[in-house]
Amino acid sequence: MLLASQAHSSCSQLQSNQQPPTTDMNMMFQNTVAIISGGVSGLGAATASHLVKHGARVVVADLPSSIEQFERLRSSIGVGDEKVLQFAETDVTSEEDVVGALNVAEREFGEQVNLAVNCAGIAPAKKTLSIKQNDDGSTTSRLHPLSDFTKTLEINVAGTFNICRLSAERMSRRCPDENGLRGLIVNTASVAAYDGQVGQVAYSASKGAVVGMTLPMARDLAGVGVRVMTIAPGLFMTPMLAGLPEKVHRDLVKLVPCPSRLGDPVEYATLVGSIVQNPYLNGEVIRLDGAIRMPP
Numbered sequence: 355m356l357l358a359s360q361a362h363s364s365c366s367q368l369q370s371n372q373q374p375p376t377t378d379m380n381m382m383f384q385n386t387v388a389i390i391s392g393g394v395s396g397l398g399a400a401t402a403s404h405l406v407k408h409g410a411r412v413v414v415a416d417l418p419s420s421i422e423q424f425e426r427l428r429s430s431i432g433v434g435d436e437k438v439l440q441f442a443e444t445d446v447t448s449e450e451d452v453v454g455a456l457n458v459a460e461r462e463f464g465e466q467v468n469l470a471v472n473c474a475g476i477a478p479a480k481k482t483l484s485i486k487q488n489d490d491g492s493t494t495s496r497l498h499p500l501s502d503f504t505k506t507l508e509i510n511v512a513g514t515f516n517i518c519r520l521s522a523e524r525m526s527r528r529c530p531d532e533n534g535l536r537g538l539i540v541n542t543a544s545v546a547a548y549d550g551q552v553g554q555v556a557y558s559a560s561k562g563a564v565v566g567m568t569l570p571m572a573r574d575l576a577g578v579g580v581r582v583m584t585i586a587p588g589l590f591m592t593p594m595l596a597g598l599p600e601k602v603h604r605d606l607v608k609l610v611p612c613p614s615r616l617g618d619p620v621e622y623a624t625l626v627g628s629i630v631q632n633p634y635l636n637g638e639v640i641r642l643d644g645a646i647r648m649p650p
């Protein structure tokens with residue numbers, strides 16, 4: 355077990371070139387070295403863009419197949435040849451891949467990460483058991499495959515935890531700031547953790563687990579100065595939702611009381627930025643959802 359005192363003692367040797375601690379808001383972003391899982395798309399991409407535009411250095415950790423999408427993100431942010439935005443081929447469920455992504459931050463930015471944002475995730479839609487009445491009076495039943503359930507937990511829960519634990523170890527090597535803080539983890543749950551709909555049994559179970567991790571992980575990591583927060587988004591306009599038919603979109607929007615529209619990924623990114631800036635936020639889940647409560 356790594357104790358706070360051990361982390362302190364190794365700090366000066368490992369991070370002698372690290373920036374001094376600061377409470378200045380702009381400097382806070384300039385001192386931010388982030389890993390963002392699932393960062394080529396949707397909420398993760400908006401967060402990468404927001405952070406880089408405010409002066410942070412970011413490693414986007416996403417599947418190898420997303421390299422072209424990363425290049426598009428890179429040009430949309432307009433960083434040119436600057437090293438501030440890097441890509442690391444990463445499956446979040448692999449220890450080797452995540453260690454590799456954290457090494458990219460260390461190598462390219464000369465510092466360990468002090469922010470980990472977990473946005474990698476999948477959202478399958480299947481019922482526990484569905485029984486359909488056929489025209490001839492017979493019935494067809496379809497059972498939720500166990501493999502789909504475990505795959506969802508593997509990526510959304512174990513993958514999130516994998517990034518958290520390995521990032522926390524890197525953060526523990528940094529010098530503490532004036533609050534004794536070395537880093538921040540922001541996980542992404544969903545309103546489905548609370549109001550899961552029909553067909554969301556695996557997804558809701560996985561997001562409930564992310565909510566459940568928040569407080570104990572914040573307690574576990576308090577001694578090393580790492581905060582843990584979770585955002586539970588409502589309905590956001592990302593590729594995860596963009597594939598749905600227009601009528602479904604219109605119906606979904608009607609569910610959002612105020613403002614009555616889908617969330618903009620920039621609003622998620624801005625909340626991550628606010629959490630970075632507010633050191634007293636820890637061990638809590640914030641719903642970001644326009645007051646939506648999903649019906650069955």
Ligand SMILES: NC(=O)c1ccc[n+]([C@@H]2O[C@H](COP(=O)([O-])OP(=O)(O)OC[C@H]3O[C@@H](n4cnc5c(N)ncnc54)[C@H](O)[C@@H]3O)[C@@H](O)[C@H]2O)c1
Binds near residue numbers: 396444476513
């Ligand atoms: N969009 C929404 O309305 C919404 C609402 C609530 C919660 N969320 C959650 O927010 C997170 C981001 O959602 P999004 O809408 O931006 O989704 P998205 O599909 O746009 O992005 C998800 C990213 O995760 C990556 N990914 C998937 N499996 C991975 C793996 N094993 N290793 C590494 N990367 C992997 C994908 O390549 C993709 O880039 C997800 O956890 C999702 O469940 C989204």
